[in-house]
Structure formats: structure tokens, C-alpha cells
Amino acid sequence: MSQTILVTGGTGQVGFELQRSLLLHGNILAPSRSALDLYDARAVASWLDTHRPQLIVNAAAYTAVDKAETEQTQASRLNAELPAQLAEYCRASQAGLVHYSSDYVYPGHGDTPWKEQDETGPLNHYGQTKLQGDMAVAQAGINYFIFRTSWVYAAHGNNFMKTMLRLGRERVQLQVVNDQIGSPTPARLIAQVTERALSKNIASGIYHLAPNGYTHWQQFAQAIFTDALKLGEKLAICPGQVTALATLDYPTPAQRPLNSRLNISKLEQALHARLPDWRQQLQLTLKEYVS
Secondary structure (H helix, E strand, O other): OOOEEEEEOOOOHHHHHHHHHOHHHOEEEOOOOOOOOOOOHHHHHHHHHHHOOOEEEEOOOOOOOOHHHOOHHHHHHHHHHHHHHHHHHHHHHOOEEEEEEEHHHOOOOOOOOEOOOOOOOOOOHHHHHHHHHHHHHHOOOOOEEEEEEOOEEOOOOOOHHHHHHHHHHHOOOEEEEOOOEEOOEEHHHHHHHHHHHHHHOOOOEEEEOOOEOOEEHHHHHHHHHHHHHHOOOOOOOOHHHEEEEOHHHOOOOOOOOOEOOEOOHHHHHHHOOOOOEHHHHHHHHHHHHHO
16 A cells, blocks of 8 residues: 655745655655645644655745744744654654754854764754754654755755846846855755655664765856856856855844855765765756756
């Protein structure tokens, strides 16, 4: 008998890709916001009681990092309370849970890639709520994967890549931060790795999920423009017209980590595979976007 899989956040970047990657794993239910209000704990409890999923893949999250500083109740509900509620259901029903987290749970200093066992220390409310969600899942006594990732983008949805392409059509010069280091991670890769982890039945736990290699936002923007021009995109800007900006000169309501490097060796060892390079993944994502 095919299992029932709940994918939350199905209209988001990761949720959209998950629905494609997990087709062979069961009957996927991805209720829209109108069908299931994830902010409403009673509605979530009722939905779970009615549909009884055997696997929950929680791609829902409050991701507006700056707004989370003021909309703390909303961020806490989606990022901390919802994962805790889903984990409790999984504990009671012996279901599995896949949950997605963030490099923002770490303090963001230094230049050494973070390992899963490193001490956490979020710099903002978004990161604090993501860490609370992680702890609720990890301590629930269930079979789970927590995938901590970074700088998520896709051909679908709202993200840095698409913002840069829009601005690149309108402007001849841009300033982009160059002292925050991390790995741009396409939603497609997140979904593909999730599928492989489920297929290989790797050990329950926390894993870092990102491509190989690191960059900064300015270099990422330049790569987007370079590869988009090769694909025939008409831009007003040239890659060399993207100039550097320091984080201190670009103040935001929420403090950003300077070091978002993630050590992915644990996941690669579990999957017996090397994860691809971030530049190759950008090229694939741009091709999908252009097509």
C-alpha cells in the first residue's frame, strides 16, 4: 500500500520541487494555504487527524528574515511551533519527518565551515526560531531528517537569482555585499537529496545540505549575469558593473552572519556521493528559468 506524504509549503521553492522528486515515494498531499492554514494549530491538528500521513516533509517556513524582527509571533509559529506540532504527531503515530533548517542557527563568525555538532548561536529572531524548531524535532524521539541549508534559490518563486535578473534588466550598475560567505543552494538539489536520503534510508539526524564550494553575494550576482548572458538573456548590466559593498554599509533590521559556510561531509558520507559544485547548479537553474 502506498504511503500518504504531507508536503507543507507546497507552493514555495522547495515544496514545489519536492512534489516532483517524491512522486515515487507515495501519495503526495500538498494542501494550499486556503485548504490548510499552518498558522492555525487547531486546523493543522484536524487535518492530520483526518488524513493520517505516514511521512511529513515540512518545507513550510517563515523566511522574511528582516520582517521576523517585528512579526515575531508569526515567525515563531511557522518556524518553531509548527515543527514541534508535526513532530508530536509523528511521535504519536510513528510517522517520519523531514524538516528544513538554516545556516542562520550558527553565530556566523570565523571562516571555518560549520559542522552539525558545532555550537549554535543565532544572530536574529529568524535564526532563533529555526533553532527552536530543530530542537523540537530532534528531541521528539522520532525518525527524522533535519537538513540545514543556505542561500536557497530556484527557477520558481522569489529569490536572489530572480531579483538580480530583474535588476540587471533595469540597471547598468549594482552594489552587492561581498563579505558574507556561503553556498547558493537550488531548491531542486534540496529535493533531489531528500529523495535520495529517503531511498537509501540513511541514519536519522541533522545534516548540512548545500553544494560544494563557497562564494559571496557579489560574486554570486556576477556569476548569474555571466551565465544568463551566455544563455541569451538581454541585460542592461555587465558582470563587471557589480561592485562590492560591505555588510556594515548595508544595514538591515536583522543581523546577517558573515560565515555561512556549511561542512557537508557528513551528508556526502551518508549518501556515498559527492554533492555538485555551486556554479554547475547555478547553470542548471538558469537554464530551467530561461526555458
